[in-house]
């Protein structure tokens with residue numbers, strides 16, 4: 240048996256090496272681990288799946304709430320990943336009565352485009368803007384596109400979020416979303432969109 244100090248050192252080295260893995264490599268190794276190891280497979284099953292009936296949902300696909308002030312929801316900015324949501328408000332789904340169907344626990348929200356935990360989803364979990372942020376040319380007062388390049392670039396959006404304004408609320412992309420809602424996996428049919436191919 241190795242001495243405890245050596246075990247600690249090996250564990251630290253391994254932890255550091257895992258921390259340096261690229262995302263695709265990590266996914267690939269996790270898949271291999273689950274193929275080879277029953278305990279790992281059960282661990283990931285327990286972490287990554289939930290019963291459909293344990294997933295809280297909005298009772299009706301109504302229009303989301305508009306928030307008049309960004310400060311109102313300032314303590315609810317994350318997606319509920321850490322800690323317990325205040326009021327999950329579970330709503331049973333009529334068509335799945337009786338059966339315990341499992342489903343993936345983590346998925347992407349089509350509105351805020353962030354990953355969320357479907358079990359921790361609440362009506363205040365998601366904040367987003369329903370329009371694209373447009374460049375505010377007045378804010379780039381000394382910017383000549385012939386000399387300095389285009390105003391609307393990923394770099395400028397990151398460096399000067401206050402120079403990009405959302406049509407939906409006239410706020411800048413520095414501010415939080417003007418709509419507070421549940422994270423959503425799919426578009427609601429009530430939203431204006433083209434359903435056909």
Ligand SMILES: [Zn+2]
Pocket residue numbers: 367368369370405406407408409410416417418
């Ligand atoms: Zn907005």
Ligand SMILES: [Zn+2]
Pocket residue numbers: 348349350351352353364365366367421422423
């Ligand atoms: Zn969301």
